[in-house]
Amino acid sequence: MRIIVQKFGGTSLAKPELRSRVCDIVASNLEEGISMVVVVSAMGRNNDAYATDTFINLMKETNPSPPPREMDILMSCGETISGVLLTSQFWARNIPAVFLSGEQAGIVTDGNFGDAHILYVDAQKILEHLKEGKVVVVAGFQGIAENGELTTLGRGGSDTTASALGVALNAEYIDIFTDVEGVMTADPRIVKDARLLDAITYNEICQLAREGAKVVHPRAIEIAMQKSIPLRVRCTFTDSLGTMVANQMPGADNRMRIIADRMITGITYTSNIAQIMINTGNLPDTRGIELKVFKALALADISVDFITVHPESIRFTVNIDQAEKAQEVLRNLDIMPDIEFNCAKVAIVGAAMTGIPGVMSKVVEALTENEITILQSGDSYTNIWCLVKREHMEKAVQALHDKFELGCK
Ligand code: ADP
Ligand code: ASP
Ligand code: MG
Numbered sequence: 001m002r003i004i005v006q007k008f009g010g011t012s013l014a015k016p017e018l019r020s021r022v023c024d025i026v027a028s029n030l031e032e033g034i035s036m037v038v039v040v041s042a043m044g045r046n047n048d049a050y051a052t053d054t055f056i057n058l059m060k061e062t063n064p065s066p067p068p069r070e071m072d073i074l075m076s077c078g079e080t081i082s083g084v085l086l087t088s089q090f091w092a093r094n095i096p097a098v099f100l101s102g103e104q105a106g107i108v109t110d111g112n113f114g115d116a117h118i119l120y121v122d123a124q125k126i127l128e129h130l131k132e133g134k135v136v137v138v139a140g141f142q143g144i145a146e147n148g149e150l151t152t153l154g155r156g157g158s159d160t161t162a163s164a165l166g167v168a169l170n171a172e173y174i175d176i177f178t179d180v181e182g183v184m185t186a187d188p189r190i191v192k193d194a195r196l197l198d199a200i201t202y203n204e205i206c207q208l209a210r211e212g213a214k215v216v217h218p219r220a221i222e223i224a225m226q227k228s229i230p231l232r233v234r235c236t237f238t239d240s241l242g243t244m245v246a247n248q249m250p251g252a253d254n255r256m257r258i259i260a261d262r263m264i265t266g267i268t269y270t271s272n273i274a275q276i277m278i279n280t281g282n283l284p285d286t287r288g289i290e291l292k293v294f295k296a297l298a299l300a301d302i303s304v305d306f307i308t309v310h311p312e313s314i315r316f317t318v319n320i321d322q323a324e325k326a327q328e329v330l331r332n333l334d335i336m337p338d339i340e341f342n343c344a345k346v347a348i349v350g351a352a353m354t355g356i357p358g359v360m361s362k363v364v365e366a367l368t369e370n371e372i373t374i375l376q377s378g379d380s381y382t383n384i385w386c387l388v389k390r391e392h393m394e395k396a397v398q399a400l401h402d403k404f405e406l407g408c409k
Pocket of ligand 3: 009156159214215216217
């Protein structure tokens with residue numbers, strides 16, 4: 001049986017005419033005798049009626065720290081609504097289809113509400129429906145823990161559902177349909193001359209996704225990579241081929257073209273970050289101060305990032321939602337930190353940049369030419385990131401994109 005998994009994001013499903021386009025895309029594969037599994041996100045974005053954010057806001061109106069179990073049950077409703085509607089739309093065209101929840105699709109996760117990891121997929125039920133000639137529509141983003149509790153897979157997690165099903169069903173490929181042409185050198189909403197990458201390695205897209213390019217969930221890539229299932233990121237509204245994620249591509253004369261990691265793949269950003277700085281040189285007693293600070297934050301369940309420890313100072317970042325709590329924890333240790341509440345991280349990502357001289361110098365040049373202060377920086381073998389004020393984020397992304405000449409010529 002030839003199986004393809006196609007996932008459609010929220011903006012691709014928001015209106016009946018868009019869902020009709022989705023039905024067209026799926027129907028064209030059925031005509032070729034392919035068995036189709038369709039994974040759906042919740043319809044729309046932000047404050048649209050049945051979008052995930054709407055459910056989250058609704059819950060937070062009742063309680064700013066809602067119970068995680070109930071939060072997951074409510075958050076998962078968006079995918080159920082869109083999946084049921086799409087299934088019904090298939091039937092309206094006389095295309096046999098069936099809707100399955102994450103649990104019914106056999107997606108078994110750990111018990112971590114809000115960010116559960118898929119442990120395994122029991123695809124038996126899906127296969128039975130496919131054999132009966134039905135399109136199987138699966139609610140993305142949701143699963144079932146081994147103790148029977150409903151879980152969600154973290155924001156953007158419908159991509160993860162699609163990948164896990166692609167691997168479990170040994171699909172020919174997985175399509176991630178969204179509202180942009182494919183994976184680009186930067187978010188096209190910020191960088192107008194961002195360029196489409198027609199082919200990209202699993203490694204490259206994984207790094208981009210981990211550094212904030214939310215076009216695909218990083219876990220979706222990690223899962224597809226395990227079985228080398230090709231993954232395409234494509235636009236629902238155009239016929240463009242989008243981006244092929246693989247390590248090789250069929251070329252002329254049946255020769256395989258190897259896709260290599262680029263020096264710089266793209267520029268990413270993450271906002272909603274607060275930077276916390278402790279000037280330990282000013283404290284009366286600095287013995288074991290690092291341990292005290294990080295232990296207290298850990299006990300308060302605060303996740304820290306971008307940690308820089310010097311003999312005279314400690315710097316790190318937290319998610320903006322946790323900044324006030326972190327401040328409180330430090331005050332209880334008699335530490336008055338300096339906090340820069342509105343920060344963003346911009347990063348240049350490129351799996352082959354390691355060992356190439358001059359990359360950091362270009363980063364600094366790009367930002368200083370635009371009068372953007374670097375609050376902190378760091379690097380790994382696949383990226384260099386800089387913390388900047390949130391108000392400078394867009395300008396910084398564009399400046400880096402220009403400096404590394406990533407745009408359309
Ligand atoms: P969906 O609902 O289809 O899953 P998402 O909003 O999760 O859509 O992801 C698509 C969005 O990712 C695009 O609208 C785009 O603004 C953003 N994006 C961020 N970085 C990139 C990038 N490098 N290439 C393409 N899109 C990007
Ligand atoms: N609806 C979920 C979210 O907004 C999952 C997804 O869209 O992939 O995060
Ligand atoms: Mg998404």
